[in-house]
Amino acid sequence: MKIHIPTPLRSYTSGLETVSVPGATVDAVFQQLIVSYPDLKQHLFTAEGKLRSFVNVYLNDDDIRYLDAKQETTVTDTDELTIIPSIAGGKNNLTSKRDTTALQRMKEDEDADSN
Amino acid sequence: MLRIGYHDYEALRKHGEETYPHECCGVLLGKNVAKDENSLTPMNHVQHIVRAGNTRTDSAHNRYNIAPQELIKIQRQARGLGLDIIGFYHSHPDHPAQWSTTDFAEAHWLGCSYVITSVEHGKAATTNSFLLTGTEEDNKGFEDEPIEITIATHVTEEVTYNEKG
Numbered sequence: 001m002k003i004h005i006p007t008p009l010r011s012y013t014s015g016l017e018t019v020s021v022p023g024a025t026v027d028a029v030f031q032q033l034i035v036s037y038p039d040l041k042q043h044l045f046t047a048e049g050k051l052r053s054f055v056n057v058y059l060n061d062d063d064i065r066y067l068d069a070k071q072e073t074t075v076t077d078t079d080e081l082t083i084i085p086s087i088a089g090g091k092n093n094l095t096s097k098r099d100t101t102a103l104q105r106m107k108e109d110e111d112a113d114s115n
Numbered sequence: 116m117l118r119i120g121y122h123d124y125e126a127l128r129k130h131g132e133e134t135y136p137h138e139c140c141g142v143l144l145g146k147n148v149a150k151d152e153n154s155l156t157p158m159n160h161v162q163h164i165v166r167a168g169n170t171r172t173d174s175a176h177n178r179y180n181i182a183p184q185e186l187i188k189i190q191r192q193a194r195g196l197g198l199d200i201i202g203f204y205h206s207h208p209d210h211p212a213q214w215s216t217t218d219f220a221e222a223h224w225l226g227c228s229y230v231i232t233s234v235e236h237g238k239a240a241t242t243n244s245f246l247l248t249g250t251e252e253d254n255k256g257f258e259d260e261p262i263e264i265t266i267a268t269h270v271t272e273e274v275t276y277n278e279k280g
Contacts, residue, residue: 004190007147007199008225017194042251052252054223056183063183084186087203089218089229090138090171090178091210 004082012039027071058082117244118263119161128239131206131232137175143202159201159228202228212241
């Protein structure tokens with residue numbers, strides 16, 4: 001089956017965006033993927049062998065975490081797996097003196113506007 | 116370096132104004148160019164931007180999240196265009212255009228550009244880009260990244276200038 005590799009991990013698949021790996025279940029496909037591209041392992045799994053929390057894996061359009069059989073779900077050659085790291089964030093704590101200065105400038109602008 | 120067309124650059128800034136006081140977010144599609152005749156360092160060249168929905172409706176004023184399902188659709192779109200996901204953008208309403216600890220903790224796309232626009236009182240102010248460097252989670256870091264904005268003068272010709280001079 002085809003596995004789509006996200007941009008940051010393609011350096012471990014010889015630059016390939018899509019790789020073909022045999023296997024009867026999601027888990028079997030993953031095991032074979034790691035055999036074929038061993039450097040991927042540490043980026044996908046924790047030392048305990050669990051899928052890293054920020055790594056999402058979709059079987060076609062379904063998150064494997066929510067499939068009844070999870071990684072034991074059977075697959076066919078026409079199915080596709082997509083590995084997609086999460087993307088999130090947002091403003092919160094300041095990170096540098098430059099931030100502090102900018103925030104102070106904003107507050108001064110607000111004060112000036114209110115006066 | 117991040118290279119982006121003026122139209123796309125203005126579009127991502129406008130997105131932040133439209134969603135104010137909430138954070139906007141989107142994806143940068145293009146190509147990573149290891150080196151070219153004009154650049155001695157790797158460059159992410161944006162050729163298309165895609166707006167994404169912010170799923171953090173519970174705290175949209177200071178958090179953003181792109182649903183994995185939407186990311187997968189965008190990745191398919193990129194594949195169809197012969198492009199890659201090379202970065203992301205989001206806004207900081209009434210907050211500096213600097214990465215936060217949350218931005219850093221949630222950044223996992225090594226080698227990609229993270230563009231942040233500060234939106235002050237509803238108007239886009241500063242836009243900065245940060246390259247997520249490193250080879251794994253344990254040694255990742257954000258580096259300031261120059262933004263080069265290109266202006267198309269003809270269909271087949273582009274002139275460039277560096278925003279930071």
